[in-house]
Amino acid sequence: MPVISIAIQKGGSGKTTTALNLGAALCREGKKVLLIDADPQANLSQSLGIEDEPAFNLYSELKKEILQEGGQLSKAIVSTPQGLDVVPASIDLAIVELEMAGLMGREYLISELLNPVVDRYDYVFIDCPHSISLLTVNALVASDYVMLPLPGEFLPLKGVYGFMRQFDTIRKKLNPRLELMGMVMTKYDERKQMNVGVKKQLEEKFDGKVFQTVIRTNIQLAKAQEAGKDIFSFDRSANGAKDYRRLADELMQRAHQEVLPQVRVA
Ligand SMILES: Nc1ncnc2c1ncn2[C@@H]1O[C@H](COP(=O)(O)OP(=O)(O)OP(=O)(O)O)[C@@H](O)[C@H]1O
Numbered sequence: 001m002p003v004i005s006i007a008i009q010k011g012g013s014g015k016t017t018t019a020l021n022l023g024a025a026l027c028r029e030g031k032k033v034l035l036i037d038a039d040p041q042a043n044l045s046q047s048l049g050i051e052d053e054p055a056f057n058l059y060s061e062l063k064k065e066i067l068q069e070g071g072q073l074s075k076a077i078v079s080t081p082q083g084l085d086v087v088p089a090s091i092d093l094a095i096v097e098l099e100m101a102g103l104m105g106r107e108y109l110i111s112e113l114l115n116p117v118v119d120r121y122d123y124v125f126i127d128c129p130h131s132i133s134l135l136t137v138n139a140l141v142a143s144d145y146v147m148l149p150l151p152g153e154f155l156p157l158k159g160v161y162g163f164m165r166q167f168d169t170i171r172k173k174l175n176p177r178l179e180l181m182g183m184v185m186t187k188y189d190e191r192k193q194m195n196v197g198v199k200k201q202l203e204e205k206f207d208g209k210v211f212q213t214v215i216r217t218n219i220q221l222a223k224a225q226e227a228g229k230d231i232f233s234f235d236r237s238a239n240g241a242k243d244y245r246r247l248a249d250e251l252m253q254r255a256h257q258e259v260l261p262q263v264r265v266a
């Protein structure tokens with residue numbers, strides 16, 4: 001706990017980069033972290049050096065749930081040498097949406113798979129696809145929080161409003177405990193007026209919900225992903241490593257402030 005979806009319906013925003021490197025930063029702080037790759041593109045799995053599709057993956061277990069054969073997420077968990085646990089994706093996730101479409105309770109499949117393993121972890125991150133699809137809905141239904149990575153050059157407000165409408169519907173109809181953890185600016189360059197302006201605009205609209213930490217544009221982040229590594233294993237002195245370490249610290253503070261009162265009430 002907590003379960004955090006990383007989502008926004010815009011490709012190339014930094015969702016996978018954030019899941020990978022924020023997860024890796026928390027892992028280096030001694031936290032037990034599970035990353036779930038819920039995108040048929042399987043970029044997160046590849047970025048962790050998982051090249052071949054393992055026999056057990058998110059799709060194989062979702063398929064068993066659909067067939068009522070008892071999917072088990074624990075079977076699909078791969079542990080990386082750096083100490084991260086990962087549930088890899090599979091290209092078949094692209095068709096799972098069709099397979100689950102007519103099913104009663106189709107929005108709860110990831111949640112059901114996650115329930116038996118969630119207590120083993122300090123943080124669970126779900127890397128979502130760039131569409132608000134049934135897979136994203138499943139991820140949001142299974143989550144306590146959602147984090148939105150937003151590149152500063154993307155005119156984000158429209159996309160964010162579109163996402164927030166979906167978020168409200170999911171809260172009302174499917175998962176009332178879902179909270180907006182925050183928005184984090186990615187591919188940020190403080191010399192670019194547009195980047196600074198977009199951040200300011202978001203801070204005005206979503207008071208207290210924009211992370212103070214920004215993730216600067218850093219080519220090492222892209223190179224690390226290509227090499228199948230997190231930024232700390234690839235180049236720990238890179239700006240990308242500094243920024244994700246800072247983001248991890250800020251997230252731990254927020255989780256501490258926001259999650260603890262809920263625990264006390266329970
Ligand atoms: N801060 C950054 N600086 C430089 N390059 C970055 C940064 N963040 C991400 N990238 C690169 O931008 C590309 C897109 O990032 P990423 O894959 O994380 O986006 P995404 O939101 O997961 O995309 P998709 O919606 O397709 O899944 C990748 O090549 C990644 O390495």
Ligand SMILES: [Mg+2]
Pocket residue numbers: 015016017039043044127128
């Ligand atoms: Mg991605």
